[in-house]
Amino acid sequence: MSERRKPYPFDLLEPKWQAVWEERRPFHAPNPGEPGFDPTRPKYYVLDMFPYPSGSGLHVGHPEGYTATDIVARYKRLCGFNVLHPIGWDAFGLPAEQYAIRTGQHPEITTRENIARFKMQLKRIGFSYDWEREISTADPDFFRWTQWIFLQIYHSWFNPETRRAEPISTYTGTDPDDVRLAFVATVPVNWCPELGTVLANEEVIDGKSEVGGFPVVKRPMRQWMLRITAFAERLIDELDPLDWPEGIKLLQRNWIGKSEGAGVDFVVAEEDTIITVFTTRPDTLYGATYMVLAPENPLVDQLTIKEQRDAIAAYRAQVSAKSDLERTDLAKEKSGVFTGAYAINPASNERIPIWIADYVLMGYGTGAIMGVPAHDERDLEFAQKFGLAILEVVQPPGDATATGCTGDGVAINSPLIDGLTTPDAKRKIAAWLEEQGLGRRTINYKLRDWLFSRQRYWGEPFPIIWRDGKHEAIAESELPLVPPPLDDFKPTGTGEPPLARAKDWVRYSEAATRELNTMPQWAGSCWYYLRFCDPGNGERFVGHEAERYWMMGPTSGAGATNEGAFPRQSPAEAPLPSAVRPGSGGVDLYVGGTEHAVLHLLYARFWHKVLFDLGHLSTAEPFQRLVNQGIILGEDGRKMSKRWGNVIDPLDVIAEYGADAFRCYEMFMGPLEQMKPWSMTGVEGVSRFLARVWRLAMEENQAGEWVLSESVAEVEPSRVQLKVIHTTIKKVSEDIEALSFNTAIAQMMIFVNAFTSPGRTASPGPGNAPVPGAGFGVSPKQSSAAGEDAESAQVRGGGTPSPAGETRALPGGDRSVPVSALRTLLVLLHPFAPHLTSELWETLGRRFPVSPNEITDQPWPEYRAEFLVEDEVEIALQVNGKVRDRVTVPITATNPELETIARNNPRVQEFIAGLAIRKVVVIPKKLVNVVAN
């Protein structure tokens, strides 16, 4: 069987237009001050989460979000915006390094090859990226600024007074190293022996590495940390005004995990040691019948009595041998050991035993808790297992006999607060504790400081050297600090990074050596969106003007400055930096997968706030509007994977149906944010739609060449056509704004159906009844063979193109396609199917010239409400809520008139016969409901 004929010549016109865009660069957005920049236009920054260029190339998940943003970008350009729509490469990363370990090929080469493949694929889909802004995080011109930003962080501290990052020079304490936002600490870290590196908490899933699924163990190591916890409060608060999915905001809030409570001091009996615990329920203090320390808590050694030392030591050894996975796995059964020591409950003055147990974590709160078994499930389980006292101190509301209340209630058995409701009791006991100097109100966060160093080769080296056991920054002039050449990228196995192998590079001077760690992959993605504003800047990470323009929009007057920035005169009265004004700050639209909800999006917000505080940026938040695309499943409804053999390659789809069909199908599948399965027949359906658009304008001549159809004529659209046109303009515009691309395409299908099927809406009335066999879409050959029908003057559109052209469609005939309607459709469809519409626009312009003749320069059409209204409307007549008839009435019909029509309707009367009418509900333009019984 010969190759199937293409429904329209996308295989020719798509490469043609891609070449045109390559050459003319219509999507390049000049910066303020550059030639071609138009300051009168508003800006719109629409961003994709840039890809890691993996070896397997693009899959259909990438183009889903990319198509959505491309549609918005093209739409906004047509609407008159200066649109920043860039793409780049998250190019540092583990896969290229592991490939290097296996094959010896340098990661840089692998990365370059992968980028080339990704880029080719993206271009084949016809995305309107501004390729002049392409960046790669592994490019020294890029990562020199990643290193520079690290130095800004290193040279800063968080001033609790102003609640901002400030230059370290403003710190007046003894040792600046205690407060730097980038600091070194020896901490128990997630060490992955297989990967030979440590991982951030966020990169460990169920005790295994997120990448590769290898076991991860806790191990104390000296690491670089970033003090993200200082920003916990602001990272939560400034989330509120952002236009993000509520679910993602919640995910971040939960990750940061703010909880308000009190620190309470317990004195160890017969000693003057104080153990502070954190509790969210200070009102249950009287019910604290024991105390538990984390096994790692340093106080344990000091407290443990002689008789218990062996047991304690054994338990601690047992706990430390467990991986995270085991520790959480064994969570079902509580375990612990008594230290032999006692503490005094500050409220009741009771002696309570001090235990250690692994259900208390060293990393949260103070690493010690008060056990209130009556009102905490975990404490109860523990107390029951070890026979500890249980004392009820909260009575649940409503039921005086119930026990084990973990929610709010009324305090009992608590002399200071008896009878108070939980909120009141909390307040009173906290005030009492503060008065007595026994405690204080405290806020705790689950968020930990960000473990920022990795023992890898393929990442940004730290711009840090070590001298006499102390770290210091290298000069900015020494940036970029590029990784040394290596031919062995394997982990050393000792925890020492592979960079240690580059002996010459490591030796910085007689007395100093370089830091051997590299930054994690997140580093580049923390600020790449800023670099896009000004990718070629050799002086700064981003130019002030470019940053201000693309992140904030055109500034009005000279007063537009970074209001919240350091330095500030009166820190005492300084409010938190005001959150971004809705709709006016940062990236206007950011689209990507949910997998980055707490990692990339939290880290990037953190860096952004530091840079904002230091006066480098104009907005406090980077991403104003965030949308997550849903994942695309295989045709079998399973996750796409090699294992199931259900992976769809975009290039295969494009080869068979074209890029426009691929784009439109991805958008037509269903709501962007929803998970949905792929369907090849679905692609075919969309491809048919595009072919109908093509044939609306084009027909084949005798030679089998596509030429502009004779039926396309400069005629006025009919009233019915105008309604379809303007309904479509309205729907498509609103749907693109709302990112409801599937319904926008559906409406354009309705448009095309209306213009291709005379029987539907385009030609109403008996006089325009379709002629059998003379449908517009009939192919030329068939029409010629259609005998007498072909001779009929009724035949339009089909064209019966005789070689000499004697049989012409009559201009203005009822089957004509008005040029204006076609043009409107082409502009509306252009963001979705840019190649097809560009070609048709150009072809149309040869017979019906317009200026300018570039579809990319056309204005987005505006709908006119006057064409949407109807003269008549169909009303449903209901009896007791069931539709019994429909009548068409003038739009002007009044409610009483409608009621009369309904009452007199024979069908209605049939159903209310013998019943009494109780009520008649009239909904104008919709229905009349007669209620009778």
Add this chain to the structure above:
RNA sequence: GCCAGGGUGGCGAAAUUGGCAGACGCGCCAGACUUAGGAUCUGGUGGAGCAAUCCGUAGGGGUUCAAGUCCCCUCCCUGGUACCA
């Protein structure tokens, strides 16, 4: 366990403020044109019934003239999270 988001034809899905459920597409059925059709066009297509009509938005209750939409309970699916005191 907890948190979030979902359950609508054979399938993907539509459906302002509660107001004619199933737009649009796929698939399927029939027809037209064809040497042919996996092309194109036309018509049909939620279920049951000859029909009038009845039943239908996970299941059960409720509010209402009217519920996919609002309220209560239950079940199922997807994602996140996991002793955070």
